[in-house]
Amino acid sequence: xxxxxxxxxxxxxxxxxxxxxxxxxxxxxxxxxxxxxxxxxxxxxxxxxxxxxxxxxxxxxxxxxxxxxxxxxxxxxxxxxxxxxxxxxxxxxxxxxxxxxxxxxxxxxxxxxxxxxxxxxxxxxxxxxxxxxxxxxxxxxxxxxxxxxxxxxxxxxxxxxxxxxxxxxx
Numbered sequence: 336x337x338x339x340x341x342x343x344x345x346x347x348x349x350x351x352x353x354x355x356x357x358x359x360x361x362x363x364x365x366x367x368x369x370x371x372x373x374x375x376x377x378x379x380x381x382x383x384x385x386x387x388x389x390x391x392x393x394x395x396x397x398x399x400x401x402x403x404x405x406x407x408x409x410x411x412x413x414x415x416x417x418x419x420x421x422x423x424x425x426x427x428x429x430x431x432x433x434x435x436x437x438x439x440x441x442x443x444x445x446x447x448x449x450x451x452x453x454x455x456x457x458x459x460x461x462x463x464x465x466x467x468x469x470x471x472x473x474x475x476x477x478x479x480x481x482x483x484x485x486x487x488x489x490x491x492x493x494x495x496x497x498x499x500x501x502x503x504x505x
Contacts, residue, residue, distance in 0.1 A: 340368040340369060341366075341367045341368045341369070341426065341427070342367060342368065342369045342370075342371065342423065342424045342425045342426060342427075343363055343366065343367035343369070343370050343371070343405075343425055343426075343427045343428070343429050343458075344370075344371045344372075344373055344416075344419070344420045344423060344425035344427070344428050344429065345359060345360060345363055345370060345371070345372050345373070345428075345429045345430075346372075346373040346375055346412070346416055346419070346428065346430075347372075347373070347374070347375065348374070348375050348377045348382060348389070348471065349372075349374055349389050349392070349393050349471070350382040350383055350384055350389055350471050350475070351383070351384060351389070351392060351471055351474065351475070351488060351492045351495070351496050352389070352392050352393050352396050352397075352471075352488070352489075352492055353466070353469045353470070353471055353474055353487055353488050353492075354465075354466055354469060354486075354487055354488060354489070355431065355433070355462055355463075355466035355467075355469040355470075355487075356393075356431070356471075357396055357397065357400065357489070358431075358462065358463045358466050359429065359431040359460050359462070360372065360397050360400050360407075361400045362460055363405075363429045363460065364400060364401045364404035364405040364407065365404055365405075366427075366429070366458070367405050367427065367429075368405055368406070369405055369406045369407075369408070370401065370405050370406070370407050370408075370429075371407075371408050371409075371410055371423045371425060372393055372397055372407060372408070372409045372410070373410055373411075373412045373416075373419055373423075374386065374389050374390045374393055374409060374410070374411045374412070375411075375412060375413070376411065376412070376413040383475055383496070383499055383500075383503075384495075384499065386411050387411075388495075390409050390410075390411050392491075392492060392495065393409045394409040395491065396489055396491070396492065397409060408423075410423065415451070416428065416444075416448060417448045417451045417452040417455055420452070420455050421452060421454075421455070425455065426454065426455060426456065427455065427456050427457070427458050428448070428455060428456070428457045428458070429457075429458050429460060430444075430457060430458070430459050430460070431459070431460050431461075431462055432459050432460070432461050432462060433462040433466075433467045433468070433469075433470070434467065441457075441459065444457075445457045469487045473487075474487045474488060474496070475496070475500075478493075478496045478497055478500045479500050479503075479504075481500075484496060484497070
């Protein structure tokens with residue numbers, strides 16, 4: 336008898352993908368056999384990158400992190416998280432926590448998700464202390480104000496973000 340393959344879902348807007356996100360991905364692939372990275376549309380956050388650009392960026396940055404661990408798929412979604420988790424066969428949702436303020440919001444989300452689908456668990460990974468202050472929103476703000484974002488993203492993402500910020504200012 337073969338063991339059931341454990342599929343995890345790591346959802347986010349990833350606008351842009353940061354070193355904090357990549358740290359969670361690197362650790363999540365050690366916990367599951369297959370990791371689906373769900374890139375949310377979330378128009379309320381006014382993304383600076385299109386959905387296709389964010390999917391491509393995450394795919395480019397995340398694939399190398401899975402080597403020797405899990406398989407990865409990067410998939411866009413625009414539905415209820417627990418519905419999407421069920422669609423992709425995920426039995427666990429993986430979330431990163433940076434601070435106590437994240438916990439309050441995430442705690443409410445877990446309670447609601449549990450009411451919607453009792454078969455899907457949520458696992459929290461604490462952010463590496465080096466990445467606790469990093470958020471996509473702050474990285475975008477620093478880039479818009481012509482600050483150095485290289486400590487917060489990969490070189491490729493930093494280059495794309497700086498280029499996009501210049502396009503928005505011209």
